[in-house]
Amino acid sequence: MDVIQQRERLVVPSQLTALNPIQAWFRQFCLQNEGRYPWxxxxxxxxxxxxxxGFTNAVRHAHRGLPPETPIEIALALHEDWIEIRIWDYGRPFNPDRLKEPQPGTLQSGGYGWFLLRRLTDRVSYDRYIDGRNCLQLVTYGFKHPV
Structure with missing residues (x-):
């Protein structure tokens, strides 16, 4: 049975100025837990x-045209040997698997985020929930170092 060891939640407005406090909050979470979970x-x-x-994509894409007060919820769940990050937004439904992977040597103005997320984490999903929100789920396992 897999038990959540630590859980944190943060709700911020849909504004890029929230990024630095979000990253500081996450670094603090890591520092508080890395003694018990060295991975x-x-x-x-x-x-x-x-x-x-994930956060900047929610602000720039999912919440484009929505008021900047529209909340984005970030939830962390630390397990014994893996961590899950969930980013909840109120944007329209979107299927990132329909994106085409950029070809090496080509230059395009955007569309790299989904592929970056897939390189940085072990599992990525983006799903629509019945409450009208979308959830970006990022999972990384402690026994394997990402690229």
Whole structure:
């Protein structure tokens, strides 16, 4: 049975100015837990980058056209040997699996975020829930270091 060891939650407005406090909050979470879970220290920078990418995508894309007060919820769940980050937004439904992977040597103005998230974490999903929110779920296992 897998038990959640530590759980944290943060709700912020849909504004890019919230990114620095979010990243500081996540770094503090890592520091508080890496003594008990040493693998977390090796994952923290990758996960903080993934968190920043997921949050900025929610602000720039999912919440485009919505008031800046629209909340974005971030939830962390630390297990014995893995961590889950969930980022909840109120945007329209979107299927990121329909994106085409950028070709090496080509330059495009955007669309790299989903592929970056898949490189930084072990499992990524983006699903629509019945309450009208979308959830970006990022999972990383402690026994494997991301690329």
């Amino acid at each position: 977390l220290a090796h994952q923290c920078d990758h996960l903080n980058l993934a968190l920043a990418e």
